[in-house]
Amino acid sequence: MTITASRLAAYGPPGRLTDLDEIGRQAWHVLISESVDRAIKGPDPSQALHDSPRPQFYNLTKTETAPDAAEVAVRWTAFPRRVKLHSIGDRKRWEHADSSRDVQDEYCEWSVTRNDAGKITRVTFTCEGPEYWEVLAQTRPDVVVDLYRRHVSPDVQRSDLFGPDGRYRPRNEWNNSTTHGAMHLIQQSNTLDAEIELAAAATIRRVIDGRELTTAEELINCSKYGAAERNSDPHIGQVVNSAARQRADISLADPVGLYIDGLSTDGWSAPDGSDPMGYWRYVRGDAGYPVRAVYEVPVNRNFTVGDITINGRPIEFGAQIADFITVRLTAVVCRVGRSTAAPQTACVQMPQATSPEEILRHASMMAEHGYPGVQRVTRRS
DSSP states (O other): OBOOOBOOSSOOOGGGOOOOOHHHHHHHHHHHHHHHHHHHHOSOTTTSBTOOOOTTBOOTTTSOBOTTOEEEEEEEESSOHHHHHTOSSHHHHHHHHHHOGGGOOSSOEEEEEEOTTSOEEEEEEEOOOHHHHHHHHHHOHHHHHHHHHHHTOTTOOHHHHBOTTSOBOSSOTTSSSSSSOOSSOOSTTOOHHHHHHHHHHTTSOBEETTEEOOSHHHHHHHHOOSOTTSSHHHHHHHHHHHHHTTTOEEEEOSSOOOEEEEEOOTTEEOTTSOOGGGGEEEEESOTTOOOEEEEEOOGGGSOOGGGOEETTEEOOOHHHHHTTEEEEEEEEEESTTTOOOOOBSSOOBOOOOOSHHHHHHHHHHHHHTTOTTOOOOOOOO
């Protein structure tokens, strides 16, 4: 898709959602713009070598998008690849993926509703980043409660979502499991900040021993911008780096977000012969930018999701549906052939930490910049 050259006035909410008021929209713009700027700068060389700056990544609101600009969609499967790699057989991997939101690490998480007989009646999928909900909770907390009641349960109370100090709790009782609702992403790697950082880091070209790296595996292992075993991170990095190797400038398209790209129902069959695709619907996000979807059979059909089969097997897990869902982000590529940025000639390296304070600082920096397997660290008194 070709887009008109311009400089964006402000970053808009993901999915072109309309929940935010004017203050919230401005706060959202600042949050995304600052995240992009941090990603362009990259980590301080004292904290990570050969990972900054990222001159081929740019801020849509500060640098003009050139007339040759085109959008490039990057798609991947929602089912967590790490679960698949470490499970024996389909049933085990489906069970594992349905067991916890913490293993649903492909920027798509889900929750399963069952009837008294144990059959699935509804599966809800979300790819909304937690950052949006933090901004919404700070500016319009009543809207947060209303949205939970509309999309998760009418029984939601404000005290369920906000602590005694008034702060929003992302992992609240209505958004912390695969059985009790899923309002937005909570898995630690599933954030918009991680998406932005990954895309920026992937714009660095790598020439090692005179050869430019091009494959997904070698790029992610050298640049350390995510987890190599995921569907998403290596693929995002490879597509972005491919554009960077064309000496182009790259950014994430507005509205910056993660979106449900679609569902394929090839091999699916409903007991009454109806089209299984008819039970899939998007319930949040503008057309073309869905951030929430539901798979559910209307009660007047007299059967449930659990009665639908996929390649002859009844749906017993939400993960079976995730096998057929794709997620996407969209990059903007422009000024092709004009970048003069030199490639890095070494892989990312972390300086050796020699004291507890340095170890703490390095771990926090690595978490900040999305390095795999690192959680944010804080010192406790």
